[in-house]
Every structure is written in C-alpha cells, then in structure tokens.
Amino acid sequence: MRNKIFLYLFLFALLFIIYQYMNEKSIFEAQENQIERLQESVQKESDSIAVLHTTLADLNYFTLQGNDNAMTYLENRGYEAKDVETMVSDAIYEYNFVKGNNPLVPFEGMEGDMKINKLKFLNHKWIITEFTDGKYWGEMILEYYFTENNKLELKTISSFLYPN
Structure with missing residues (x-):
C-alpha cells in the first residue's frame, strides 16, 4: 500500500511538472511573440522618425535659421x-x-x-x-x-x- 501511495504521488508530481512545463512554455512563447511585435513596432516608428527628420531638414532649408x-x-x-x-x-x-x-x-x-x-x-x-x-x-x-x-x-x- 505504501508503494502505491508513492507511485500515485510520483505520477501526480510528474503530471504537475508536465503541466507547469507546458504552461510556462506557452507563456514564454507568448512573451517572445510580444517582444518581436514590439521590436518591429519600434523599428517602424524609428524609420518614421528618420523620415520626419529628413522632411523637416528639407523644409527648414528655405528658412533663415536653416540656411x-x-x-x-x-x-x-x-x-x-x-x-x-x-x-x-x-x-x-x-x-x-x-x-x-x-x-x-x-x-x-x-x-x-x-x-x-x-x-x-x-x-x-x-x-x-x-x-x-x-x-x-x-x-x-x-x-x-x-x-x-x-x-x-x-x-x-x-x-x-x-x-x-
């Protein structure tokens, strides 16, 4: 009987560990996807800022302060x-x-x-x-x-x- 209890505890612990692993893995993948999306967004915004800086420099060329x-x-x-x-x-x-x-x-x-x-x-x-x-x-x-x-x-x- 004692062996059966240990066997059940072992199986329960194994199932719990597998559940935790799968849960953490899905959380980790979701966070990785979110980080990638945010990095793409930051890159896109950085490109937009660079374009705006170029446009601003072009517009400021025909100003007293820009010439x-x-x-x-x-x-x-x-x-x-x-x-x-x-x-x-x-x-x-x-x-x-x-x-x-x-x-x-x-x-x-x-x-x-x-x-x-x-x-x-x-x-x-x-x-x-x-x-x-x-x-x-x-x-x-x-x-x-x-x-x-x-x-x-x-x-x-x-x-x-x-x-x-």
Whole structure:
C-alpha cells in the first residue's frame, strides 16, 4: 500500500511538472511573440522618425535659421539671425497698428483693413507673408535689408489676392 501511495504521488508530481512545463512554455512563447511585435513596432516608428527628420531638414532649408549661407551673411554684417527675425517681425507687425490698411499690403481692404497675419523668413533677403481684411486674403513677398546706417528697409516685391 505504501508503494502505491508513492507511485500515485510520483505520477501526480510528474503530471504537475508536465503541466507547469507546458504552461510556462506557452507563456514564454507568448512573451517572445510580444517582444518581436514590439521590436518591429519600434523599428517602424524609428524609420518614421528618420523620415520626419529628413522632411523637416528639407523644409527648414528655405528658412533663415536653416540656411547657413544666409546666417553667415547676416553675421558678417554684425547681426544674429534670431535677432534679425525678431526685429523684422516686430517691424512688420507694428504696421498692423497703423490706422487703416497695413502700408506694406498693396491692396485696399474691402471688408475692413488689410493686416498681415503670418510671415515666414525665406532667407536673409525675403519673407513670404499672408494678409487679410477678414474676408479677402492674399499673400506677398517682402524684401528686407539694412541700409548702410543700419536702418531696416522693407519693400513689397510681389503680391496677389485670392478670388473670393
């Protein structure tokens, strides 16, 4: 009888060990599959980030801060690119506070005064801007430069008004 109890205990222990082994094996395989999926996801996201970095570098090429030649030009004249952006932006937006239309905008407002909403520096000479009177809107290219006595000059090069 004692031998039968040990035999049953041995068989029970063997079955329990086999059950534990199979259970742990399935858990291990599930975790391995999850790790592989996560690694693939991380790789995919890393590739996406690399593409975005390349796209961002391409988009920043036509900006004052992204153009080394433009920044060097300004530095040779004694200016910092960031300071120039701030100074020129402030000067352009200050024209919006003038009573009536912004004098840089070559169109008269039909539904109100034409004001400049947005601007983007293309390089050390040009800026593209968007303007509107609240209903009609357009875009223009401005040229900016500093005179020999370091006075900022702004000149409208070209502009257009979108049809409504």
